[in-house]
Structure formats: C-alpha cells, structure tokens
Amino acid sequence: MLGMKTVFITGASSGIGFACAEIFAREKYNLLLASRRVDRLHAMATDLQNKYGVQIHAIGLDVRDKNLVQKVWNELPENWKVIDVLINNAGLSQGLEPIQEGNTDDWDRMIDTNLKGLLYVTRAVAPAMQERKTGHIINIGSIAGKEVYPNGNVYCSTKHAVDALTKAMRIDLLPYNIKVTSVDPGAVETEFSVVRFKGDRERAKKVYEGFTPLSAEDVAEAIWFAASRPPHVNVNDLLLMPTAQATSTLFHKEP
Ligand code: NDP
Numbered sequence: 597m598l599g600m601k602t603v604f605i606t607g608a609s610s611g612i613g614f615a616c617a618e619i620f621a622r623e624k625y626n627l628l629l630a631s632r633r634v635d636r637l638h639a640m641a642t643d644l645q646n647k648y649g650v651q652i653h654a655i656g657l658d659v660r661d662k663n664l665v666q667k668v669w670n671e672l673p674e675n676w677k678v679i680d681v682l683i684n685n686a687g688l689s690q691g692l693e694p695i696q697e698g699n700t701d702d703w704d705r706m707i708d709t710n711l712k713g714l715l716y717v718t719r720a721v722a723p724a725m726q727e728r729k730t731g732h733i734i735n736i737g738s739i740a741g742k743e744v745y746p747n748g749n750v751y752c753s754t755k756h757a758v759d760a761l762t763k764a765m766r767i768d769l770l771p772y773n774i775k776v777t778s779v780d781p782g783a784v785e786t787e788f789s790v791v792r793f794k795g796d797r798e799r800a801k802k803v804y805e806g807f808t809p810l811s812a813e814d815v816a817e818a819i820w821f822a823a824s825r826p827p828h829v830n831v832n833d834l835l836l837m838p839t840a841q842a843t844s845t846l847f848h849k850e851p
C-alpha cells in the first residue's frame with residue numbers, strides 16, 4: 597500500500613460507483629469497495645486487480661445499518677483505514693407517486709440509504725481524516741437536490757438534504773484540510789430507474805428514450821476531475837447534465 601492512495605467507494609457494485617472503481621484503479625488508487633451485493637464486488641476486484649495491479653478490499657455492507665457500518669470500519673485492517681478519498685455514492689430511488697399516495701416503506705428506504713447511510717459512513721471515516729489532516733469526501737447528490745419535480749417528493753428531499761450536508765461538512769471539516777465536494781448529475785443510464793420502478797425494465801428503458809443520457813463513466817470522469825485537483829483547489833459543487841436535458845423535467849427528445 598505504501599505510497600499509493602486509497603479510495604473508499606460505497607455502492608460500487610453498479611452504475612456510477614462501479615465506473616469510479618475502474619477510473620480510480622486506472623489512476624493507481626487502491627480500492628475499498630462496499631455494497632450489499634458483495635459477489636459482484638469480488639468479480640470486479642479480480643478483474644481490476646489483473647488489469648491495473650492495484651490492491652482491492654471488498655466488503656458486503658448495507659449502509660443503512662448503523663451498527664454494521666461502525667463494526668465493519670472498526671474491524672478493517674489498519675492500512676485500509678487510511679482513506680484519501682471517500683465517495684458517498686450508495687443511493688436509490690423507490691417509486692414515483694404523489695405524496696398522498698406514497699409508499700411509506702419506499703420513503704424509509706430512500707431516507708435510510710441516501711441520507712442516514714451517507715451520514716453513518718462519513719461518521720466512521722471522517723475522524724481518521726481529521727487526525728491525518730487530509731482527505732476528500734465526495735457526496736453524490738443530484739439535479740434532484742437542486743430542483744423538485746412532480747412525484748419526486750421524498751427522493752428530491754433526500755438529495756436536497758445531501759446538498760445541505762455537503763455544505764455543512766465543508767464548514768465543520770474546514771480546520772482539518774479536508775475537501776468536501778458534491779457531484780450532482782442529471783439523467784444517467786444505470787440500474788437507477790430499474791430500482792426506482794422495482795424491476796420493471798421496460799418502464800426504466802423508456803426514461804432514456806429519444807435522447808443521449810449521461811453514462812456512468814461520464815459521471816465518474818467528473819468525480820475524478822474533482823479528486824485530482826491540486827491540494828489548494830476544492831471543487832465545491834459540480835452539476836453535470838446531458839446536453840439534451842435543461843432541467844429535471846425538460847428534455848429535448850427526438851421522436
Ligand atoms: P445504481 O442502481 O446503478 O447503483 C446504486 C448503487 O448503490 C449500487 O451499487 C447499490 O449496490 C448501492 N446501494 C443501494 N442501496 C445500498 C445500501 N443500502 N447499502 C450499500 N449500497 C447500496 O444507480 P446509480 O449508479 O445511478 O446511483 C449512484 C448514485 O447516484 C445514487 O446516490 C443516486 O441517487 C445518484 N444519482 C443517480 C442518477 C441517475 O440518473 N442514475 C442521477 C443523479 C444522482 P447494492 O444493491 O449491491 O447494495
């Protein structure tokens with residue numbers, strides 16, 4: 597590990613987190629990867645280790661489980677606790693109903709993952725950054741954290757909260773030379789809509805019809821841009837949209 601940097605990516609089994617793993621491995625970072633589907637992480641680890649020769653540690657983690665997050669962190673080998681970049685990426689949307697028809701279990705899943713999970717992971721990792729007086733926390737927000745759209749109620753609220761937390765973290769961690777960045781994408785074609793529509797792949801596919809959405813790699817490159825600035829430069833907030841998307845609901849779609 598000596599001389600190499602380490603990135604901790606939550607939600608690395610798919611989409612943006614998966615693409616970040618590849619890019620940071622390409623840039624010779626060691627990878628600490630977490631998600632619930634640990635089998636996927638193990639497959640990736642073998643592949644990326646062979647390709648880039650970096651070290652990879654994969655952990656099965658549900659970020660909603662406060663005690664588990666702290667236990668997993670406490671039990672990590674000491675050399676894996678030296679985190680240079682934390683990417684708080686694990687997140688999801690569930691359902692798309694007006695507030696009066698919303699499924700309260702869906703609400704819990706979004707709040708517990710996008711908001712509380714991000715807090716638990718940060719609470720575990722930040723003290724070691726504080727001690728070392730260096731580190732970078734990158735929170736994955738969304739255009740949904742800047743605007744509210746019809747039926748986006750609770751998902752948008754969680755991402756607005758991530759926006760507020762990013763600003764709050766930047767203030768609290770200022771004395772310790774810790775960078776805090778928010779990367780906020782518009783529509784990215786990943787498993788996101790399949791998860792939102794609970795496995796309805798046809799409905800998910802329709803979200804991205806008629807225009808070119810961002811790819812997970814587009815977003816990962818933006819995250820890498822933020823992570824690779826010189827020590828005196830922090831990217832506070834990076835809002836990244838498909839060219840064909842002007843707001844959360846306004847798209848230029850070809851028939
Ligand atoms: P994906 O569904 O492809 O990936 C989501 C990742 O989060 C998966 O690796 C999943 O892993 C992980 N995850 C979900 N719940 C948990 C949990 N409880 N504990 C640990 N890991 C979890 O979607 P994206 O890559 O698109 O999403 C990544 C982030 O980007 C999210 O925060 C999302 O809100 C945000 N975003 C997405 C946009 C889009 O249009 N796609 C736009 C703007 C922001 P596993 O299921 O194995 O646990």
Ligand code: 8X3
Nearest residue numbers: 738739740782783844
């Ligand atoms: C995901 C983008 O606009 O579908 O955060 O909510 S959106």
